[in-house]
Amino acid sequence: MRTASHLTLLLVRRGSDTSRASLALPVVAFAVVTALALTVLGGARFFFTIEGDLAAFYQSLAALAVTLLVIPLLTLCGSAARLSARRRDQHLSTLRLLGAPTHTLTWMTVLESTLLAAAGTVVGVLGHLALAPLLGLLVFHGERLGAGNILLGAAGTVLCAVALLALAAISSLLGLRGVTVSPLGVRTRQDVPRMSLVRLVAIGAALGAGLFAGQALQIDQGVVATVAGMVFTFGLTMAVLNLVGPWLLGVVARVQVRRATGRHAAERLLAARTVLDSPKAAWRQVSGVALTSFIAVFAGVGLAVTDAMAGSGASSQEDALLLADLRTGIALTLLISFVTVAASVAVNQAADILDRRELFASLERMGMPLLGMDRARRRAVLSPLRLVSLGSALAAATLIFPLAGIALLTNPLALVTTALLLAAGIALVWLTLLATSPLLARVARES
Amino acid sequence: MNTSVLQAQSVTKTYGPTVALAGVSLQIAASEAVAVMGASGSGKTTLLHCLAGIIAPDAGAITLHAPQGALRIDTLGPEGRARVRRQHYGFVFQQGLLLPELTAVENVALPLLLDGVERRAAEAEATHWLHTLGLAGMEGRRPGQLSGGQQQRVAVARAQVGAPGVVFADEPTGALDSRTSAQVMQALLQTTTGAGRSLVVVTHDEQVAAVCHRVLHLSDGRIVREQHNTPRPTQVAS
Ligand SMILES: Nc1ncnc2c1ncn2[C@@H]1O[C@H](COP(=O)(O)OP(=O)(O)OP(=O)(O)O)[C@@H](O)[C@H]1O
Numbered sequence: 086m087r088t089a090s091h092l093t094l095l096l097v098r099r100g101s102d103t104s105r106a107s108l109a110l111p112v113v114a115f116a117v118v119t120a121l122a123l124t125v126l127g128g129a130r131f132f133f134t135i136e137g138d139l140a141a142f143y144q145s146l147a148a149l150a151v152t153l154l155v156i157p158l159l160t161l162c163g164s165a166a167r168l169s170a171r172r173r174d175q176h177l178s179t180l181r182l183l184g185a186p187t188h189t190l191t192w193m194t195v196l197e198s199t200l201l202a203a204a205g206t207v208v209g210v211l212g213h214l215a216l217a218p219l220l221g222l223l224v225f226h227g228e229r230l231g232a233g234n235i236l237l238g239a240a241g242t243v244l245c246a247v248a249l250l251a252l253a254a255i256s257s258l259l260g261l262r263g264v265t266v267s268p269l270g271v272r273t274r275q276d277v278p279r280m281s282l283v284r285l286v287a288i289g290a291a292l293g294a295g296l297f298a299g300q301a302l303q304i305d306q307g308v309v310a311t312v313a314g315m316v317f318t319f320g321l322t323m324a325v326l327n328l329v330g331p332w333l334l335g336v337v338a339r340v341q342v343r344r345a346t347g348r349h350a351a352e353r354l355l356a357a358r359t360v361l362d363s364p365k366a367a368w369r370q371v372s373g374v375a376l377t378s379f380i381a382v383f384a385g386v387g388l389a390v391t392d393a394m395a396g397s398g399a400s401s402q403e404d405a406l407l408l409a410d411l412r413t414g415i416a417l418t419l420l421i422s423f424v425t426v427a428a429s430v431a432v433n434q435a436a437d438i439l440d441r442r443e444l445f446a447s448l449e450r451m452g453m454p455l456l457g458m459d460r461a462r463r464r465a466v467l468s469p470l471r472l473v474s475l476g477s478a479l480a481a482a483t484l485i486f487p488l489a490g491i492a493l494l495t496n497p498l499a500l501v502t503t504a505l506l507l508a509a510g511i512a513l514v515w516l517t518l519l520a521t522s523p524l525l526a527r528v529a530r531e532s
Numbered sequence: 533m534n535t536s537v538l539q540a541q542s543v544t545k546t547y548g549p550t551v552a553l554a555g556v557s558l559q560i561a562a563s564e565a566v567a568v569m570g571a572s573g574s575g576k577t578t579l580l581h582c583l584a585g586i587i588a589p590d591a592g593a594i595t596l597h598a599p600q601g602a603l604r605i606d607t608l609g610p611e612g613r614a615r616v617r618r619q620h621y622g623f624v625f626q627q628g629l630l631l632p633e634l635t636a637v638e639n640v641a642l643p644l645l646l647d648g649v650e651r652r653a654a655e656a657e658a659t660h661w662l663h664t665l666g667l668a669g670m671e672g673r674r675p676g677q678l679s680g681g682q683q684q685r686v687a688v689a690r691a692q693v694g695a696p697g698v699v700f701a702d703e704p705t706g707a708l709d710s711r712t713s714a715q716v717m718q719a720l721l722q723t724t725t726g727a728g729r730s731l732v733v734v735t736h737d738e739q740v741a742a743v744c745h746r747v748l749h750l751s752d753g754r755i756v757r758e759q760h761n762t763p764r765p766t767q768v769a770s
């Protein structure tokens with residue numbers, strides 16, 4: 086154990102710029118996950134304190150928002166774990182080849198990823214503390230939320246942080262199996278360990294956490310049953326989407342491969358091939374947006390129609406407040422969901438660039454324009470993202486076609502707002518992609 | 533055969549206290565294959581990178597006699613050197629370094645596509661080179677579905693599509709067994725000297741050096757010995 090700790094610290098301390106970047110990435114990812122998870126849970130908890138006729142309604146809405154956000158957050162957590170696992174693979178299989186015993190490797194893996202996750206969690210808690218006053222400015226129920234209503238509290242924070250750390254440790258152990266089974270296997274870069282088991286565990290954990298939260302907050306069984314039902318329904322929808330989504334992205338990418346001609350043929354071809362290479366990976370990056378934008382349109386139309394009808398009749402003060410709250414809630418959920426996707430895109434892209442540093446360096450040596458490669462990389466994320474967000478928004482609009490039509494005629498502004506939110510989300514991801522470009526340039530010129 | 537395409541005069545390069553190149557002068561003729569040998573750390577890669585315009589030397593002159601006229605590549609900036617590499621040179625590295633998600637033919641066509649050549653024309657050219665290198669029928673395979681030697685031949689094909697005057701190869705057979713290595717060298721010679729191009733190959737392998745016209749032995753950043761090979765290697769017309 087002493088040897089393992091020493092080796093770990095040695096490997097963490099010694100390293101080039103880029104390997105330090107690959108250390109920083111999981112930390113940042115865990116920080117984002119922690120900050121968002123704490124904030125979302127803290128905010129949701131507030132809605133469970135609301136009293137009055139609409140208490141149950143607010144509670145189910147909060148539960149819905151949490152459900153929608155838990156999946157992208159866990160995906161991001163998985164990406165971070167995958168990233169640190171991939172990084173470790175190289176060290177560990179080398180040590181394994183040199184004859185290091187299994188327990189040394191196991192201990193090193195758990196130690197390193199938990200250290201990184203712990204550092205990220207600490208930063209994330211600070212992030213949560215910084216976000217709270219900002220989100221506290223939001224108006225719910227006619228009043229400002231206030232930072233105090235968003236802070237999760239000491240006990241909740243510790244609980245949540247420990248849960249995330251445990252998740253990091255578990256996924257790193259799962260990632261280690263490949264090394265223990267075959268020391269040579271992980272040397273090939275093509276087979277990145279798939280984390281399907283982690284996903285299963287994650288979905289189970291989400292269901293469990295929902296039920297546990299319900300119990301802990303001591304809501305009557307009626308609400309718990311409703312929430313459980315809702316979580317289950319969304320879990321099921323997500324499962325179906327997870328089957329259909331990758332397939333659809335694959336089909337579209339295949340068409341794009343054939344259509345990639347003309348001036349930007351190289352980047353269009355490369356982008357489509359990247360998606361086709363692993364439609365599942367492409368889907369995983371953007372799937373969080375699918376359900377969110379579906380619901381955003383659904384709810385947006387619903388609100389627009391309700392608004393229009395309320396406008397014609399006499400509407401109570403309470404109704405107006407409720408509508409305003411719903412609008413804020415939808416915008417907030419959509420925003421957090423896109424932020425999570427952006428963070429996960431940043432982590433995955435940076436990891437990809439670091440993984441392929443030799444390839445990019447060789448292309449630079451050949452004098453190939455890296456700009457084209459960079460554009461291809463961005464297109465490989467944005468194209469599925471556009472497809473998924475606009476696709477599910479359109480699907481929602483078609484499903485409630487008559488209502489959507491009415492909404493468009495009577496209250497176009499509400500729909501425009503939803504569209505603008507979607508556009509802003511896509512723009513956010515685009516900016517994130519731009520932010521990873523300097524890393525590509527640096528990696529290509531280094532070595 | 534005697535017109536020189538590439539000329540280096542007293543080229544030096546230092547990294548901090550390390551003298552990687554201590555004044556190297558050489559000439560490379562059209563259709564000539566030159567092997568560079570020497571102990572590890574003797575400056576082979578550094579020399580190749582200077583000749584290829586990947587790095588700029590500290591002092592000395594490097595002149596490329598391109599069809600458009602003579603070009604002093606040591607005086608060019610990074611952009612200019614990148615253009616020279618793209619337009620006049622081809623490269624083969626130790627590992628193929630192909631894009632894993634593209635097929636063989638797409639990998640070979642990539643330099644042309646990035647240069648704005650129409651997809652169909654680019655892939656036709658790529659297919660031609662794959663066929664020349666004995667890879668007919670493997671156009672649609674990804675690098676992961678090819679053996680090391682086949683991947684390396686795809687890389688050789690990729691080095692040819694821009695019709696370069698000089699092809700540079702840094703230990704192109706370093707990761708291959710001797711039989712596969714001989715095949716890849718054969719492919720390299722056939723597509724370079726066999727087609728009027730020059731080849732500069734850094735190698736540790738005597739057998740690879742033996743099939744080149746000339747062998748330069750490097751030690752501590754200097755050419756210490758030059759060896760002319762006879763009989764000349766068989767030139768395969770393409
Ligand atoms: N980027 C660099 N920074 C510092 N020193 C360098 C750099 N590149 C090369 N060197 C040094 O320059 C000398 C020559 O290196 P070079 O890579 O040319 O050797 P080589 O002959 O190709 O060796 P090998 O056969 O091992 O590939 C070595 O002493 C090396 O350590």
Ligand SMILES: [Mg+2]
Nearest residue numbers: 576577578702
């Ligand atoms: Mg070398």
